[in-house]
Amino acid sequence: MRVAISIGHYPESPGAKSASGKDEHALVAPVAGFLIRYLHEAGVEAHLVPTGRLGAKVDWVNRGSGVAFDLALELHGNADPDEDGHGSPVADGCETLYCTGSVSGERYAESIQSVMARRLGARDRGAKAARFYWLRKTVCPAVIVEPVFIDSAQGEEIISSNPAAVADAISRGVLASIHPGG
Numbered sequence: 502m503r504v505a506i507s508i509g510h511y512p513e514s515p516g517a518k519s520a521s522g523k524d525e526h527a528l529v530a531p532v533a534g535f536l537i538r539y540l541h542e543a544g545v546e547a548h549l550v551p552t553g554r555l556g557a558k559v560d561w562v563n564r565g566s567g568v569a570f571d572l573a574l575e576l577h578g579n580a581d582p583d584e585d586g587h588g589s590p591v592a593d594g595c596e597t598l599y600c601t602g603s604v605s606g607e608r609y610a611e612s613i614q615s616v617m618a619r620r621l622g623a624r625d626r627g628a629k630a631a632r633f634y635w636l637r638k639t640v641c642p643a644v645i646v647e648p649v650f651i652d653s654a655q656g657e658e659i660i661s662s663n664p665a666a667v668a669d670a671i672s673r674g675v676l677a678s679i680h681p682g683g
């Protein structure tokens with residue numbers, strides 16, 4: 502199995518802000534390193550997608566890498582904008598997104614989501630269909646993994662203090678998708 506691992510966003514446009522004001526891209530990056538290591542140790546060929554704009558990342562997955570990927574996995578940190586401005590409580594838990602209508606994407610997302618939620622002891626927000634560019638434009642099945650809400654102090658603490666545990670939970674979910682019940 503060959504998996505492309507992308508770190509969401511890029512340094513010049515780093516995504517959401519964490520509870521303590523850190524950038525999403527920087528907070529999520531260490532998870533990618535552990536995830537690639539754990540997948541390699543389990544015999545899965547995992548490649549880090551070069552940092553860049555989303556279109557360039559998708560082109561790399563589809564053509565530029567020269568690798569025929571089975572799964573394109575992008576890591577993000579979730580955020581819950583306070584849209585009404587009344588300081589509503591920040592959401593928590595983990596979720597995994599797949600492309601609306603993709604049967605194989607849904608299968609990967611369900612597997613990753615259920616294992617990740619159990620391993621992290623996090624609220625299971627479920628595997629959800631979505632239409633984001635990463636999900637629609639990659640030729641292979643794709644998922645977006647959101648292990649925590651980085652704008653909650655608790656979520657930021659989990660991903661910043663133990664990125665290896667987050668990566669372990671995600672890698673076990675990927676492995677469960679190729680060895681169901683194993």
Ligand SMILES: [Zn+2]
Binds near residue numbers: 509510517578
């Ligand atoms: Zn993001």
